[in-house]
Amino acid sequence: MGRLAPALWVAGVMLWECSLPEGTHVLALLAATPALACAGSAGRSGIWVGGACALLALYPLGLCPGDQQFGGRAATTAAILCVAMASCYAVRRRTRLADELASTREVATAAQQALIRPLPPRIEGFTLAGAYLSAARCAAVGGDLYDVAATAHGVRVVIGDVRGHGLGAVSTVAAVLGAFREAAHDESELAQVLRRLERALDRHLNCRGLSAPGKGAPGPAQVPVASASAAADGYDDADEEFVTVLLLEVRADGSVTVLNCGHPWPYRLSQERDGAPVVEPVAEGEPLPPLGLLPLPPGPPRPLRLQLPPGETLFLYTDGAEDARDRSGEFFPLPEVLRAAVTERTRAVPPIPAAPAEVVGRVRHELLGHTRTRLPDDVALLALRNDRCRVHGQAQGPGRERVAVRLPCSCREPSAVGGGGQL
Structure with missing residues (x-):
């Protein structure tokens, strides 16, 4: 439906123009045709085809330069060409951003699967x-x-x-899971696995400047880092992470x-x-x-x-x-x-x-x-x-x-x- 939008727009404008009384014109709306082609996810070729349809509708057979409406239609022609060129630039930029987004999603998917691995x-x-x-x-x-x-x-x-x-807690998840994947194989007792998780979490929180009661408070040099990290993760300075x-x-x-x-x-x-x-x-x-x-x-x-x-x-x-x-x-x-x-x-x-x-x-x-x-x-x-x-x-x-x-x-x-x- 998006690819048909330019043709439908041109047909609608022409029908509207024919139904209006003499001396009233809406042909300037044809300048939006290339933009509609761009919005409909058409490529640069689709934009130029849409612009060509608008120009053909703007200059029907029999129009001559001496016509009194020729000056206004020339301005509309310039507008159509300008919108077509701007739409081509937008399509090129959108394609580049889409490629970058696809690449970013591939990296994110690989990182997510490394963190939360699919279960057999x-x-x-x-x-x-x-x-x-x-x-x-x-x-x-x-x-x-x-x-x-x-x-x-x-x-x-x-x-x-x-x-x-959300994403603010991903670093803590990585610290706990990393410790479990090592301790689960190394420790013969389940209680020792739990203590390994606790030590890994303590190290992670100390690096971020967060500390549990009774486990030591961060030094003065760590306070600004803790504030920045807590603010980025959506926590207040007084909050504790567990x-x-x-x-x-x-x-x-x-x-x-x-x-x-x-x-x-x-x-x-x-x-x-x-x-x-x-x-x-x-x-x-x-x-x-x-x-x-x-x-x-x-x-x-x-x-x-x-x-x-x-x-x-x-x-x-x-x-x-x-x-x-x-x-x-x-x-x-x-x-x-x-x-x-x-x-x-x-x-x-x-x-x-x-x-x-x-x-x-x-x-x-x-x-x-x-x-x-x-x-x-x-x-x-x-x-x-x-x-x-x-x-x-x-x-x-x-x-x-x-x-x-x-x-x-x-x-x-x-x-x-x-x-x-x-x-």
């Missing part, structure tokens, strides 16, 4: 899915973080939320160790023997303070231990999912959306556990619809399902009875997959 669909017998929604427009990262690493100590997962959101973190270690037998530093507890998605979906929060124990807000206790933190039987899913998220509101001020009903996502698959015969990608996709879709894509805070979503085969006599934890579920083909007997199924 399966890792060590567990199925994964994640999604990231940034509150900053045209950005794929912000103040939330997550990552999963397969280590010699088990599958280790981190999800966190930096105080604030990170809520949830660390998980999942073993091959389904045992899960959890350390929580002020982060929302995950949800467990499963089903009962009668096929009824179960969506229950894992909310046992008092969480530790967020990293950077207060020092960790000197002794080893007491982790939460639970069991994730085959077919069950852990759903991790940041508080932006629960705090999102619609225009009427209603909070996003996260438990109801999770229950609906699980219910759709449990209606099958036999019941099938909801795939992590389906759960994450459903929550993401409903969240964007609830807020109409206007998120007040960054949101990170992550789902992890145990797809390993159940071992005879495997414990499921006290008071927990679950139905046997149909697992993916990778968990069937080797004979069913040609004698080479990998667990």
Whole structure:
């Protein structure tokens, strides 16, 4: 439609000119034809074609230089040529800026994927899915973080939320994720991974001039730097920056160790023997303070231990999912959306556990619809399902009875997959 705009404009002006009484003219409006071609994303050739159409309409057959309207039409001709040349310059500049923008987006995409790396669909017998929604427009990262690493100590997962959101918190996200990707492989104890994250965050905040209580205040020479950095990130000088973190270690037998530093507890998605979906929060124990807000206790933190039987899913998220509101001020009903996502698959015969990608996709879709894509805070979503085969006599934890579920083909007997199924 944009490419037809110049022709429609010329035709409209000519019809208007013919309908006006004698002595009234609107042919000067033809000078806008090249500008319309430029606005319609036409190239320089399209601009000159539009200008030529305007000139042909301006000088119909039979007009001679002695006509009394010739002087006015000559001025209109000059205006058409000037607008055409200006439009060509604008198209050239727009093309150059578009190329620069495309190059910048490629660099930004590579940087974003290096920071928040895409999750593999399966890792060590567990199925994964994640999604990231940034509150900053045209950005794929912000103040939330997550990552999963397969280590010699088990599958280790981190999800966190930096105080604030948007691009101002990206540097803190990079510091925490960088420390996790090293410590997850180096440290045999999950508590030591958490302390490595705390030390990395402390170094990062000290470099920026921000400091948590009891961890030392910046020197006089650091105060101007802190003020500039805090102002750039949208914080006041008196504000403190901290990170809520949830660390998980999942073993091959389904045992899960959890350390929580002020982060929302995950949800467990499963089903009962009668096929009824179960969506229950894992909310046992008092969480530790967020990293950077207060020092960790000197002794080893007491982790939460639970069991994730085959077919069950852990759903991790940041508080932006629960705090999102619609225009009427209603909070996003996260438990109801999770229950609906699980219910759709449990209606099958036999019941099938909801795939992590389906759960994450459903929550993401409903969240964007609830807020109409206007998120007040960054949101990170992550789902992890145990797809390993159940071992005879495997414990499921006290008071927990679950139905046997149909697992993916990778968990069937080797004979069913040609004698080479990998667990």
